[in-house]
Amino acid sequence: MPATLEFSGQTTEITERRVIVRVGGEPFRIPQLEKWMAGGESPRQRQLVKDRGFEDSAPATRLNACSQSALADGTSVCPPALTLMIQQMTSAQSAVSAAHQEYLRFSKKLTETYAGHLEFQMALLDRTKLRSEAQRLPIESGPGNDLHSKCDLPGLSVAFDRSQCLEFAVGSIARVLGPTFAEVDRFPTRVRLPDEPLMLVDRIVSISGEPRSMQPGRIITEHDIHPGAWYLDNGRIPPCIAIESGQADLFLSGYLGIDFQTRGRAVYRLLDAVVTFHRGLPGPGEIIRYEISIERFFRQGGTWLFRFQFDGTVNGQPLLTMREGCAGFFTPDELAAGKGVMDRQLRRQATKIDKLETTFVPMETATYDERQLDALRGGDLPGCFGPLFASLNIEDPLRLPGGRMKLVDRVTNLNPQGGRYRRGVISAEADIHPDGWFLTCHFVDDRVMPGTLMYECCLHTLRIYLMRMGWVGEQKNVAWEPIPGVASRLKCRGQVIETTRVAAYEVSIKEVGFRPEP
Numbered sequence: 226m227p228a229t230l231e232f233s234g235q236t237t238e239i240t241e242r243r244v245i246v247r248v249g250g251e252p253f254r255i256p257q258l259e260k261w262m263a264g265g266e267s268p269r270q271r272q273l274v275k276d277r278g279f280e281d282s283a284p285a286t287r288l289n290a291c292s293q294s295a296l297a298d299g300t301s302v303c304p305p306a307l308t309l310m311i312q313q314m315t316s317a318q319s320a321v322s323a324a325h326q327e328y329l330r331f332s333k334k335l336t337e338t339y340a341g342h343l344e345f346q347m348a349l350l351d352r353t354k355l356r357s358e359a360q361r362l363p364i365e366s367g368p369g370n371d372l373h374s375k376c377d378l379p380g381l382s383v384a385f386d387r388s389q390c391l392e393f394a395v396g397s398i399a400r401v402l403g404p405t406f407a408e409v410d411r412f413p414t415r416v417r418l419p420d421e422p423l424m425l426v427d428r429i430v431s432i433s434g435e436p437r438s439m440q441p442g443r444i445i446t447e448h449d450i451h452p453g454a455w456y457l458d459n460g461r462i463p464p465c466i467a468i469e470s471g472q473a474d475l476f477l478s479g480y481l482g483i484d485f486q487t488r489g490r491a492v493y494r495l496l497d498a499v500v501t502f503h504r505g506l507p508g509p510g511e512i513i514r515y516e517i518s519i520e521r522f523f524r525q526g527g528t529w530l531f532r533f534q535f536d537g538t539v540n541g542q543p544l545l546t547m548r549e550g551c552a553g554f555f556t557p558d559e560l561a562a563g564k565g566v567m568d569r570q571l572r573r574q575a576t577k578i579d580k581l582e583t584t585f586v587p588m589e590t591a592t593y594d595e596r597q598l599d600a601l602r603g604g605d606l607p608g609c610f611g612p613l614f615a616s617l618n619i620e621d622p623l624r625l626p627g628g629r630m631k632l633v634d635r636v637t638n639l640n641p642q643g644g645r646y647r648r649g650v651i652s653a654e655a656d657i658h659p660d661g662w663f664l665t666c667h668f669v670d671d672r673v674m675p676g677t678l679m680y681e682c683c684l685h686t687l688r689i690y691l692m693r694m695g696w697v698g699e700q701k702n703v704a705w706e707p708i709p710g711v712a713s714r715l716k717c718r719g720q721v722i723e724t725t726r727v728a729a730y731e732v733s734i735k736e737v738g739f740r741p742e743p
Contacts, residue, residue, distance in 0.1 A: 227418070229665075239434075245381040245507060247263075252735065257448055262453065262669040267716070270280055271661055278474060281381065282435040282475075295576075295610065297622060297684060304514070311353070314327075317635045319386060324520065325682070327712060331616075335542050351363070353471060358712070359709055373521055374486050376659060383429060383430055384429045384430065384431050384432050385401065385428070385429040385430045385432075387426070387427050387428060389401050389426075389429075390418055390424060390426045390476070391418075391420075391421070391424055391429075392409075392425050393417060393418050393476060393479075394417050394418040394419060394420050394668075394669065395417075395420050395669050397410050398415060398479065398484075398729070399738060400648060402436070402479070402480060405437065405481060406437075406484075407438070409484045409485070409508070411671070412484060412488055412734040413483045413489040413672070414489045414492055414670045414671050415479065415489060415492075415671070416475050416478055416479040416483055416484055416554075417475065417478055417668045417671075418472060418473070418475055418668075419472065419666050419667040419668060419671065420665075420666040420668070420669050421666060422455055422666065423458075423469065423472075423663065423666050423667050423675065424628070424666075425448050425466065425469055425470040425472060426446045426447075426448065426473050427446075427448055427449045428446065428447050429444060429445070429446050429473065429476065430446065430447060430514075431444070431445045431446040432445075432476075432477065432502070434477070434480065434481055435481070435483035436480055436481070436482065436488065437481070438481060438482060439481055439482050439483070439484060439486065439522045439662060440478050440481065441519055441520055441591075442478040442480065442481045442514075442518070442519050442520070443477075443516070443517065443518045443519075444473050444476060444517050445512070445514065445515065445516050445517075446473045446515045446517070447512050447513065447514050447515070448512065448513045448515070449512050450462055450507055450508060450509050450510065450512070450513070451509060452509040453509075454509070455628065455629055456629070456630060456703070457509070458626050458630065458704075459624075459700055459704050459705075460508050460509070460679070460704075461505075461506040461507070461508050461704060461706070462503070462506050462507055462508065462513075463506070463630065463681060463684075463705075464500075464506070464680070464681065464684060464707055465504075465507065465675075465677040465678055465680055465681035465684070466677075467507075467513065467537065467544065468500055468547065468677045469536075469538055469675060469677040469678075470513055470515065471505065471515040471517060471535045472534070473515065473517050473546060474517050474519060474531075474533045474550070475493060476696070476731065477517060477519055477533075478493075478519060478531060478552075480490055480610055481519065481522070483522070483531075483554065483615070483688025486529055486554075487529060487554045490556055491529065491553055491554035491555050491556050491559075492554060492555060492560075492671045492673075493553075493671070494549045494552065494553055494554075494555055494560070494673070494717065494720065495550075495552050495553060495676045495715075495717050496530075496552055496553055496630070496716070496718070497549055497550065497551040497714075497716055497717075498547050498548075498549065498550045498551075498714075498715045498716065498719055498721070499547065499548045499549045499550075499712050499713070499714050499715070500546070500547050500709075500712065500713050500715065501544040501547045501548075501707055501711065501712040501713070502544065502547060502706075502707040502710075502711075503544060503545060503546070503709050503710065504539075504542065504543065504544055504709055505537050505704075505705050505709075506704070506707075507544065510536070511539050511540075511560070512539065512540075513537050513538070513539055514537070514538050514539075515535050515536070515537050515545060516532075516535060516536050516538075517533065517535040518530050518534055518535070519532070519533045520532045520533060520534065521540075524533045525553075528555060528559065529552040529553065529554045530551055530552065530554070531551070531553075532549075532550060532554060533550040533551075533552065534548050534549070534550050535545075535547045535550070535633065540636060543551065548701050558631040560720055563718055563719055563720065566714070566716075581658075583694065583737040583738065583739070584695065585640075585694065585695025585696070586613050586614070586692045586693075587613070587692065588641035588649075588694065589641070590638070590639060590640050591634040591639045591693070592616070592635075592636055592637055592639065593609060593639075593689070594635050595634050595635055598625060598633060598634070598636070598689070599649070600626075601624060601625040601689070601692065602624055602625045602626070602627040602631070603624070604622050604624050605623060606619070606622055606692070609622055610692070610693055614697075618696065619698065619699055620699065621699055621700050622697050622698065622699065622700065623691075623698055623700045623703055623704070623705070624700070625685060625688060625689065626685065629663075631680070632655055632678065632681055632682045632685050633654070633655055633682060633685045633689065633730075634653075634654055634655050634656045634691060635650070635653065635654050636653045636686075637649060637652045637654060637729075638650070638651065638652040639651045639652075639689075639690060639693060642681055643733075644733035644734055645733040645735075646733055646735045646736070648733070648734040648735060649733070649734035650732065650733050650734065651686055651689060651690040651692065651731070651732050652729065652730065652731045652732075653682075653685075653689070653716055653729070653730045653731075654685075654727050654728065654729050654730070655727070655728045656726070656732070657721055657725045657726055657727060657728055659723040659724075663678055663718060665721070667727065672722060672723050673720050673721065673722050674720070674722070674725075676715060676722035678714055679717070679721065679728070679730075681733055682730050683730050684705075686730045686732050687732045688705055690734070691715070694737075697714065708740065
């Protein structure tokens with residue numbers, strides 16, 4: 226509604242003006258027009274206002290016209306209170322404009338991020354396939370074969386199938402993870418899965434984490450134990466293969482972006498792990514599922530490392546756990562400078578005296594050559610250990626593994642009173658050949674013996690010692706297995722590569738006994 230102002234005996238009617246102010250900038254303060262009219266300015270300025278009566282031929286631009294109008298002598302005709310209001314409105318508009326520009330920049334960046342994620346997810350969807358009947362794992366009837374492939378569940382899909390895992394092992398990383406990883410294919414080396422026969426990831430069920438983020442992530446994989454598998458040991462998966470099948474920390478570290486940090490100048494090496502088995506070893510027809518987590522990446526000097534762990538289950542029941550896992554990426558110079566696990570004087574702890582006799586034949590210092598160990602692989606105990614074993618009533622004794630799992634070529638020392646704990650020691654060797662199967666497949670661009678296979682070499686060496694103690698039996702009745710609940714700490718510091726000629730192993734006996742105890 227119109228407002229009427231009275232001053233100097235005259236009355237002026239002012240038509241209402243509405244001012245809309247956008248949010249932002251300095252707080253808006255309503256100008257005190259009455260104070261200005263009552264004498265807040267010079268008499269000449271008040272007279273000019275009276276004479277002009279706030280006439281406005283262009284109401285839509287009234288504020289701008291007022292702020293720019295002036296007398297011939299340069300004196301402003303715009304009241305200070307109104308000038309302050311204009312300044313506040315201008316500041317508010319500037320703040321709104323700046324905020325809008327920042328929003329546009331943020332929106333553009335967010336859109337680009339979404340586009341990249343969508344591209345990756347679409348690539349996953351394109352590669353995802355439902356498992357067909359042809360992909361199902363053959364199941365044989367028999368003891369321990371009551372578990373079935375997860376493929377039997379209708380409509381279950383996977384993130385990456387076996388062929389894609391093989392592509393990751395020997396081919397293009399970009400063809401598996403998408404075009405944002407194309408640069409990795411130009412690096413001289415990159416983190417990979419092993420090639421056949423050590424590529425043990427039959428499928429990647431799911432993967433989570435931000436690609437190329439170097440942040441924590443998680444991957445779920447499965448390994449199928451097929452009848453007649455090359456690694457079976459008396460119808461069971463060996464400990465080293467059960468551990469090695471949880472190898473997808475390699476895939477996960479690549480997915481999370483480690484190659485963009487190392488750029489092919491450093492290669493993967495396992496350093497530490499604590500492995501505990503929780504049940505007997507599974508056999509053909511069973512599937513091991515691994516849930517693998519990378520907890521964090523970190524740097525030590527210029528070296529990238531990460532900590533990880535996994536749980537292996539069969540039909541939802543715990544098979545093994547790996548904790549305190551640590552792996553790193555090392556340059557050739559760093560690897561060449563490695564001295565392996567340094568020998569240190571361990572405190573010799575007193576061990577329990579056996580309640581029962583654990584040595585069933587007389588023991589003596591001995592050595593065994595390759596021919597004698599081959600006799601053990603063929604089930605010929607006297608051919609290795611001599612006439613003491615000739616009278617045993619065993620038709621088909623449990624053997625030392627052969628084929629690809631021939632991991633010990635000779636025993637250089639067996640001493641029943643030696644070792645760190647004076648309970649016995651055995652030393653053995655394995656010949657390393659540049660074209661050895663475990664070198665050519667692990668990995669195609671960085672040949673090195675798996676740490677898990679070195680662990681198995683130690684287990685085979687221990688097995689020879691126990692067999693010499695008389696711990697033998699029919700294959701159908703006995704098996705070599707880790708004791709459930711007992712943790713094994715693995716430390717890998719040296720490396721076995723193509724130029725290595727001999728790998729040596731030494732096992733000291735600390736305690737021998739029977740379980741379950743009375």
